[in-house]
Amino acid sequence: RRLRVRKEEDELKYEFTTDLARSEPYRRSIQWSHVESLLATVTENDREAASTLFQYLLPYQLIEQASNMPDLVLDLDATSAAIPWEILNSATELSGGREPLGVRVGLLRTLSTPERRENPRRSRHRRALVVGEPAGVKPALPGAHQEGEHVISLLKQHGMEVEQLLEADADEIFRALYRHEYDIVHIAAHGEFNEPVVDDASNSKKQRRSGVVLGEGRYLTSGEFQNLRAVPSVVFLNCCHLARMEQDGRDKAAPLRNPSRLAASVAEELIKIGVGVVVAAGWAVGDAAAKAFAESFYRQLLRGETVMSAVRV
Numbered sequence: 001r002r003l004r005v006r007k008e009e010d011e012l013k014y015e016f017t018t019d020l021a022r023s024e025p026y027r028r029s030i031q032w033s034h035v036e037s038l039l040a041t042v043t044e045n046d047r048e049a050a051s052t053l054f055q056y057l058l059p060y061q062l063i064e065q066a067s068n069m070p071d072l073v074l075d076l077d078a079t080s081a082a083i084p085w086e087i088l089n090s091a092t093e094l095s096g097g098r099e100p101l102g103v104r105v106g107l108l109r110t111l112s113t114p115e116r117r118e119n120p121r122r123s124r125h126r127r128a129l130v131v132g133e134p135a136g137v138k139p140a141l142p143g144a145h146q147e148g149e150h151v152i153s154l155l156k157q158h159g160m161e162v163e164q165l166l167e168a169d170a171d172e173i174f175r176a177l178y179r180h181e182y183d184i185v186h187i188a189a190h191g192e193f194n195e196p197v198v199d200d201a202s203n204s205k206k207q208r209r210s211g212v213v214l215g216e217g218r219y220l221t222s223g224e225f226q227n228l229r230a231v232p233s234v235v236f237l238n239c240c241h242l243a244r245m246e247q248d249g250r251d252k253a254a255p256l257r258n259p260s261r262l263a264a265s266v267a268e269e270l271i272k273i274g275v276g277v278v279v280a281a282g283w284a285v286g287d288a289a290a291k292a293f294a295e296s297f298y299r300q301l302l303r304g305e306t307v308m309s310a311v312r313v
Helices: 031-040 045-056 060-068 091-095 144-158 170-177 259-272 287-302 307-312
Strands: 002-008 013-016 023-028 071-076 104-112 127-132 162-165 184-186 197-199 203-207 211-215 218-220 234-240 278-281
Touching: 013 060, 023 060, 031 045, 104 259, 104 307, 127 144, 127 170, 144 162, 144 184, 144 287, 162 170, 170 211, 170 218, 184 287, 234 259, 234 287, 259 278, 287 307
Parallel strands: 002 071, 071 104, 127 162, 127 184, 184 234, 234 278
Antiparallel strands: 002 013, 013 023, 197 203, 211 218
């Protein structure tokens, strides 16, 4: 089953395709101010925000179907891709009985983009780049280090060569990125999303760096992937759950805002250059859960399971 979602002015346009010889179009009139307000908290384990978004965004004709179908491919545009569909719940989740959509349903995203690299070439070698806990980035990330160790071990067990960079500095990571062709790139680190700022003089938006934090003022963004020797089949960014801590006015650590936007923005750029599978966390996930998911994902994928099965098991 495939659900195509497009934003058109103040509407979400849906097209639902099943095994029937037809597709079914639906439209939802949306006030985006409501959506933006809920998105600000839904990735912080706000279960009511998750169920409210589920009930508000989906056409009523699809609410029950989306809750009970065995698998679903989401065909998204750039706007709808910023919505964390995987953690939305039907209202009955509040009573404790229902799991998030991404757990109940085998869910896979695709992204529609007019910009793309023509004929991206894959690596000719079974080689992976694994980065865990870049050196000098605070706070420390012991879970990311452990995750890197486990992923390295698992990939080697399946006969892959691994360029392993645990607690490496920004220069070493940057050099290694261009050192070889990689089929898999796995990074466990802090992530940071910075909204564009408006230049008052020109009234235009200036982009600010967003991506994996390698060090003070050093980022790994989608731009660094564009000129790789070969386009990876898989890029796994376990970063948002490790979101770099910002300082609020009270000098207390506050979680990264809009982690779903970081995941969506970086994933969008990687898909444009032809990466086959992009896995990026768009909400807060604990170290243990992130490590467990990464291990399960690679174990299933290297065993020959489909991506949809690998992300669900």
